[in-house]
Amino acid sequence: DAGITQSPRHKVTETGTPVTLRCHQTENHRYMYWYRQDPGHGLRLIHYSYGVKDTDKGEVSDGYSVSRSKTEDFLLTLESATSSQTSVYFCAISEGGLRDQPQHFGDGTRLSIL
Amino acid sequence: TQLLEQSPQFLSIQEGENLTVYCNSSSVFSSLQWYRQEPGEGPVLLVTVVTGGEVKKLKRLTFQFGDARKDSSLHITAAQPGDTGLYLCAGTFNTGNQFYFGTGTSLTVIP
Numbered sequence: 001d002a003g004i005t006q007s008p009r010h011k012v013t014e015t016g017t018p019v020t021l022r023c024h025q026t027e028n029h030r031y032m033y034w035y036r037q038d039p040g041h042g043l044r045l046i047h048y049s050y051g052v053k054d055t056d057k058g059e060v061s062d063g064y065s066v067s068r069s070k071t072e073d074f075l076l077t078l079e080s081a082t083s084s085q086t087s088v089y090f091c092a093i094s095e096g097g098l099r100d101q102p103q104h105f106g107d108g109t110r111l112s113i114l
Numbered sequence: 115t116q117l118l119e120q121s122p123q124f125l126s127i128q129e130g131e132n133l134t135v136y137c138n139s140s141s142v143f144s145s146l147q148w149y150r151q152e153p154g155e156g157p158v159l160l161v162t163v164v165t166g167g168e169v170k171k172l173k174r175l176t177f178q179f180g181d182a183r184k185d186s187s188l189h190i191t192a193a194q195p196g197d198t199g200l201y202l203c204a205g206t207f208n209t210g211n212q213f214y215f216g217t218g219t220s221l222t223v224i225p
Contacts, residue, residue, distance in 0.1 A: 004156075011218075026163060039120065041217035042118075043157070090156050102147065103213075105156025 003027050004106040006091050012112045019078040022110050023091030025071075031094045032074040033058075033103065034066060036087040043090065049074055050097065081113045117141060118203055126222040130192055135219040137203030138185045146186050146205035148177055151218070152224075157202055174200035193223045 003026030013019055023032060034047040035058075046065040052104060055066050065077045078085055085093030088110050092103040119138045127133055137146070145164045149157035159172050163179035163186065170177045174197075176189040190197055204215040 011194075045202070045213055047135060059214070070206040079199040092156070102162060103157075105158070107155050 004091060004104060004108050006089075006106040008109060009107070010110045012079045012114065013081055014114055015082060016080050016096065019060060019081050019111065019113075021076045021091075021111070023074045023076070023106060025074075025093050027093060027104075029093040029095050029104075030071075031097060032068065032073065032102070033092040033094075034064070035063060035090045035092065036074045036085075037090060037108075038087050046076065047091075048053055083113050085111070087111060117207070117214045118205065120201075120216035120219050121165075122219060123217070124220050125224075126224065129194060129223055129225050131150055132191050133190065133193055133221070134187055134189045135201055135221070136185065136187050137216055139205075139207075141207045142182045143186075144206045144208050146179060146183075146203060148186070148188055149204060150203040151200040151202060152198075157200075157225060193221075195223045195225050197212075197221060198223050201208065 005024045006108045030084045031050055034046040035043045037043045044060045046064050047058050047069040049053055049055045064090055067075045088108045091106040094101040094103045117139055121136050136176045147162045148160045150160055151157040161177045166183045168179040174191045178187045200218045200220050202215055203217045206213050
């Protein structure tokens with residue numbers, strides 16, 4: 001299994017609070033991704049990074065920000081969490097870009113916003 | 115915007131039966147991947163297809179990419195309870211640089 005660790009694995013918080021999810025990799029892969037998975041929508045890309053301090057928006061980026069200060073860490077922040085952001089969040093990594101490189105996923109963070 | 119349609123959404127079969135699940139789009143795929151996801155875990159890559167008409171086999175799983183690169187199928191022969199899971203297709207398109215997942219087919223194989 002690819003060395004990907006997501007933390008925390010579960011979190012319950014209240015509307016309006018800030019939340020930060022962490023993804024840590026030990027594979028030295030250049031690309032890192034954040035997805036959310038919801039019933040009826042599958043996995044949707046939030047943001048991705050193609051190098052240290054290099055990030056770009058995905059399909060559903062509104063309400064989320066990311067940072068990558070080191071190759072191994074990719075942080076996802078909800079500045080002011082809303083109930084619509086209740087979801088399961090997955091981090092993924094790949095050696096190359098999106099088009100033809102396999103992505104390796106972490107085990108997810110289940111986030112509940114009350 | 116859901117660019118990838120998967121069917122069926124749910125499938126429950128007896129052990130030993132064969133099955134096929136489908137992934138379709140109105141746009142041409144640049145490349146397509148199939149993943150399998152078990153409860154509480156992230157998706158795991160099964161295969162990548164890039165050439166129209168391509169067929170790949172992985173033990174009892176056969177993956178086919180349509181000639182026009184707008185569709186793909188996954189066929190499982192003699193399904194086993196260990197095949198139970200959510201099967202996801204994912205891909206990129208010739209236009210744009212986004213990576214999209216389908217909503218998945220949830221497969222249950224009954225012993």
